[in-house]
Structure formats: C-alpha cells, structure tokens
Amino acid sequence: MGARSSRNGSAGIAVRLRGVGKRFDGGVEAIRNLDLSVGPEEFVSIVGPSGCGKSTLLRVIAGLTPCADGSVDVHGEAVTAPRADVGMMFQRPALLAWKTSLENVLLPVRMRRRVKDDDVREAMRLLALFNLEGFEHHFPEQLSGGMRQRVALARLMMTGAGVRLLDEPFGAVDELTRELLNLELLKIHERTASATLFVTHSISEAVLLSDRVVVMTPRPGTVAADVTISLPRPRSLDMAYSPEFQESALRVRDGLQLVQAEGG
Numbered sequence: 363m364g365a366r367s368s369r370n371g372s373a374g375i376a377v378r379l380r381g382v383g384k385r386f387d388g389g390v391e392a393i394r395n396l397d398l399s400v401g402p403e404e405f406v407s408i409v410g411p412s413g414c415g416k417s418t419l420l421r422v423i424a425g426l427t428p429c430a431d432g433s434v435d436v437h438g439e440a441v442t443a444p445r446a447d448v449g450m451m452f453q454r455p456a457l458l459a460w461k462t463s464l465e466n467v468l469l470p471v472r473m474r475r476r477v478k479d480d481d482v483r484e485a486m487r488l489l490a491l492f493n494l495e496g497f498e499h500h501f502p503e504q505l506s507g508g509m510r511q512r513v514a515l516a517r518l519m520m521t522g523a524g525v526r527l528l529d530e531p532f533g534a535v536d537e538l539t540r541e542l543l544n545l546e547l548l549k550i551h552e553r554t555a556s557a558t559l560f561v562t563h564s565i566s567e568a569v570l571l572s573d574r575v576v577v578m579t580p581r582p583g584t585v586a587a588d589v590t591i592s593l594p595r596p597r598s599l600d601m602a603y604s605p606e607f608q609e610s611a612l613r614v615r616d617g618l619q620l621v622q623a624e625g626g
C-alpha cells in the first residue's frame with residue numbers, strides 16, 4: 363500500500379490522532395482526548411506550558427510511548443511501534459561519539475541495509491547543504507553545539523522519512539545559531555516538504571517555520587488553539603518585521619496566555 367494510503371480514510375493526511383490519551387504508570391496523565399491531523403507537506407509547531415505533554419505527544423506518534431486511549435495513524439496505518447517512515451530529532455543531538463559526522467548521517471541507511479556509493483554521495487551532499495563541508499570526518503566532540511545539531515538534521519533528512527518529529531531541536535543553542543538553524547530548516551522544508559511536527563517554546567520560531575501553530579493546554583495536554591500561519595513561502599528572517607507576522611505571533615501569544623490563565 364502506498365505511503366499516502368487511504369486505508370483509514372486518511373487520503374491527504376500523514377498523521378492523524380483521534381481522542382488520544384496517555385496516563386503513565388504512577389498516575390501522571392500527560393495527554394487527554396487529543397485530536398490532531400497533519401498533511402503530508404505541512405509544518406506544524408506545537409507550543410504549550412512546560413510539562414503539558416508536548417514530548418509525550420511526539421513520542422506517541424513515533425511509536426516510542428504506547429498509548430491506551432484513542433488512535434494514532436501514520437499514512438493511514440495504526441502506530442504500534444517505531445516506523446521507518448517517521449524520523450525523530452531530540453534537543454540533544456544523540457550522535458554516536460565514536461562515529462564521524464559522515465558515519466552518523468549514514469546510520470539510518472546502515473541500520474536497514476548495506477551502504478552504497480550513492481548513499482555516501484547523498485550524505486556528503488546533505489552535510490554540504492548544512493555547511494559542514496570539511497567536517498565530514500570529524501567526531502562529535504570536535505564540533506560545536508550548533509554543528510552537532512546540523513549533523514543531526516542531516517541525519518534526519520537522510521532517513522527520507524515522510525514524517526519528521528523535532529522535539530525542541532534548537533533549545534540548547536545560542537540565539538544567533540538558532541536563527542541560522544531555522545534558515546537551514548526552512549531551506550530543507552522548501553526543497554523536500556514532509557509532514558513535520560516541531561516542538562518549541564519560541565513563538566517567533568513557531569510562526570517563522572510553520573503552516574499551523576498548535577497551542578496545548580496545561581497537563582493533561584489537549585489542543586487549545588490551532589493558528590493558521592498564512593505567510594507566503596519561501597520564508598525569510600525579515601518577515602518577522604511584517605504586520606502579518608506580528609499578527610500571527612499575537613494570536614499564538616493570546617492562545618498561550620489564555621491557557622496559562624486558565625491553568626493557573
């Protein structure tokens with residue numbers, strides 16, 4: 363069945379959650395009755411108060427955290443375990459310390475099959491795209507924090523996954539590096555759009571990157587607001603000064619303030 367199948371009536375939808383709830387052993391209810399759909403080329407950011415279940419949501423979609431309530435479908439199939447067509451990137455780049463940048467980027471291929479010359483060429487191309495030319499044979503400890511994140515981004519692209527999940531990937535880098543990484547991500551999304559869910563605490567980052575920004579309530583997290591960002595693509599950092607950008611950011615901020623006021 364094709365990647366964009368309609369087995370569960372999901373044509374045009376890459377990720378669909380219906381009535382999803384997650385309660386951990388020990389009693390913490392992280393998510394409750396959460397509905398969300400993401401199109402095959404849609405970039406959706408998730409914002410919400412700390413501890414509202416954003417990481418849990420991504421882990422549930424990735425098949426890393428099982429959930430008893432509701433349904434999670436990727437490309438029309440129920441998620442029961444991690445899938446090859448779902449790639450995930452975390453706040454810490456999770457690179458293998460004993461492997462070079464190139465070997466780290468090739469890892470998703472190596473886990474599935476023998477690496478071919480074409481794979482190496484593609485990995486080199488991705489490393490160059492992320493401005494890592496000359497660092498292909500360096501080990502993670504020889505790279506800066508921003509460079510490590512760029513290797514992790516290149517590895518995420520190398521998976522070729524139709525669904526990309528990014529959990530605060532730029533939370534630990536300085537502001538300037540973060541802006542540059544945002545530009546890299548925009549470039550990638552504009553070249554090879556995929557269904558992307560991006561967790562962030564930054565409203566401006568969410569608006570700059572996204573087609574929609576989903577605001578979650580405090581725990582147990584559910585969708586409080588779903589803000590469409592209709593800025594044209596390609597996007598650039600300059601757009602942050604436009605009235606449309608400011609207006610979108612205000613709508614997201616209002617949504618966040620509302621849930622925080624209701625939660626506290």
Ligand SMILES: Nc1ncnc2c1ncn2[C@@H]1O[C@H](COP(=O)(O)OP(=O)(O)OP(=O)(O)O)[C@@H](O)[C@H]1O
Nearest residue numbers: 386388390392411412413414415416417418419581
């Ligand atoms: N494995 C686990 N076992 C028990 N409780 C957990 C587990 N993982 C997360 N939680 C709890 O679930 C809730 C949601 O956590 P989660 O990490 O999803 O929130 P978040 O919105 O990503 O937070 P932050 O913005 O601070 O990163 C928290 O109360 C957390 O303590």
